[in-house]
Amino acid sequence: MALGKTNISIDLVRRTLGSSKTDVGGLCLEDKVNMFSYYKPIDSQAQSTDPNTDWPANIKQNFGINIPELTLPVDTALNWTRDKPVGGRLSPYRLTDFGGYEHNARPCLSSGCMGTVSVNMSDVGYTTRTFTFEQIPASSKTNVSALNMKGIQYYYWGFALLTSLTATEGKLITCDKTIGEGGNSITVDFFEIGAGTHHKYMLFVLSKKKSTWTNQDEWSISDLEVDPLVVYHNSTFLNPVPLNIFNLTLMTVKMTGINADNSSVYSPFSNFTSSPLLFHGQYAYVKVTITNIAEHQINYTTLFDVEVVSFWGTVEKGTPLVLDATTGERVSMIVLAARESRDYVLEIEQFAWHNGELQLDNYPTGVVNSYIKLGFGELLDQTETFQIKARNI
Known part of the structure; x- marks a missing residue:
């Protein structure tokens, strides 16, 4: 819940931020201030006096947020920062700037990616990923909206597929x-685009060029002509978002034991690598743990061959x-x-x-590596490998 526009005190701000600072300047410079709050130092x-005005939009048209430009090779240190006051007549520290402050404001450009995006290329039919970007409404007066910043509404959401962080x-x-037209979702089938078996890096950008990733409309990052902007990713800043492309079987099997009785x-x-497993009959029993590592149900009608x-x-x-094993x-x-x-x-x-023929008697008595x-x-x-030995009964 946002702070009120009046009755702002140092103690109220300090408790809201979870800060130990006890002076106005320290609170205004506090790194814990949420840069995505509509109102903040x-x-x-200019001063924040009316919650219905757009005064932050008129300050460098960025609502007090510095958005770095993408550089190639990728600079992983790039991050959004708050354009903090510096003190003095032209940039004073004011406690009243916390009027309307929303500590729980969300990033205004959010990809929703909180970690590695994994794609198993062996899982044909399930290599498609849809990336939906959160967009704060332009009418918000508690949370900064990208639709009101630097003409971002005329940009396209997008991501680049890099072979490595040093790729250009x-x-x-x-x-x-465009964002202003409601463009906020991208669906990519990595199998169709031939992403290959190597690990890639997915970097979200904003571009003034539209690319549908088809043969007639395919762009490299270096062809953008305008500098793309680095995109924030939820409350955890990830730049770039790693994309793990791999080929693995859809199921794993682990054999956990054997017993002849x-x-x-x-x-x-391993118990039978130096001393043999003694068979008292014709059967051996093996327990296997099967794990489905795919993202969907798998059915097998053809069972095991040994x-x-x-x-x-x-x-x-x-x-x-x-x-x-249970029933x-x-x-x-x-x-x-x-x-x-x-x-x-x-x-x-x-x-x-x-x-190829079952033998019911006359088993050899020697030890065999199996x-x-x-x-x-x-x-x-x-x-x-392990050792086996038959014991005639």
């Missing part, structure tokens, strides 16, 4: 309308029985919601095979 001789060129895409006790594979080295030292392949019920389809992780138990008898290689869909996950 700024470098001006990169593709630029903007909204198809039953499917409820599991021993780490590759092992059997008691005879032969490489055997087959499809094991798959059970839900013990047989699974015919794996369905995982976005970011969901579940445990399954595999009942594998390929250790008892010899050249491994389990698990696959489904595009995923392959191979464990460390």
Whole structure:
């Protein structure tokens, strides 16, 4: 809630800012003052007396905010700052300038990006990202609006795709309308634009040129002809916003144990690297944890294929029985919601095979170095090697 226009005191301002300063000059220079408040102390001789006037707009047309210009290579230290008063007759410290001050004002140009934007290029159909920019209404008298600043209403929202922070060129895409026309959203399919497998850096800018990122209308940053402006990103200033473009399988699998007796006790594979795992029957039980790292539900109807080295030292392949580790019920389809992780138990008898045939007796008694290689869909996950030995029963 904004402070009133009257009855402004040092103690009221100090408590509002959370400041330890106890003098007017110190409070006016306090870094905790929210620069996005419509009313605040700024470098001006003019005074704040009427909440219905636009007096801050007439001060350098920037509402007391300094917006740096983008430089290439990117200067990550660029940040918006308040145009603070300096003291004296032409720029006095005035407690009354806190009249109408809103400590919770939001950035007037906000991309909504609070951290890294990640795109998995392997997740075809889900590589589109929509970036919507918050715009404070021009009628606001508590929060600075970009629509009233420096003709920004004639600019286009946009972002540049840079290969690195030291790059001096990169593709630029903007909204198809200016800010004043309501242009505040950009949808980009990184798969269609061929962003590649390298990490990129996404830099939000304001441009007086419109670019739709098509072959006939594609601009590099160096072609803008006018200096783009650095854009603020919510209350946390991020410049640039990192864009993580990568290729990963949509699911990960971790094998957590093996036991020859039953499917409820599991021993780490590393337990059997120097001394063999003794089999008392034809089955081995492997518990696997499957995690869906995609942003949507994934269904698998083709379940696991395994590759092992059997008691005879032969490489055997087959499809094991798959059970839900919680219910013990047989699974015919794996369905995982976005970011969901579940445990399954595999009942594998390929250790008892010899050249593709199941052997029910006469197991060799020697120790064999083996491994389990698990696959489904595009995923392959191979464990460390371990030793096995059959015990005839």
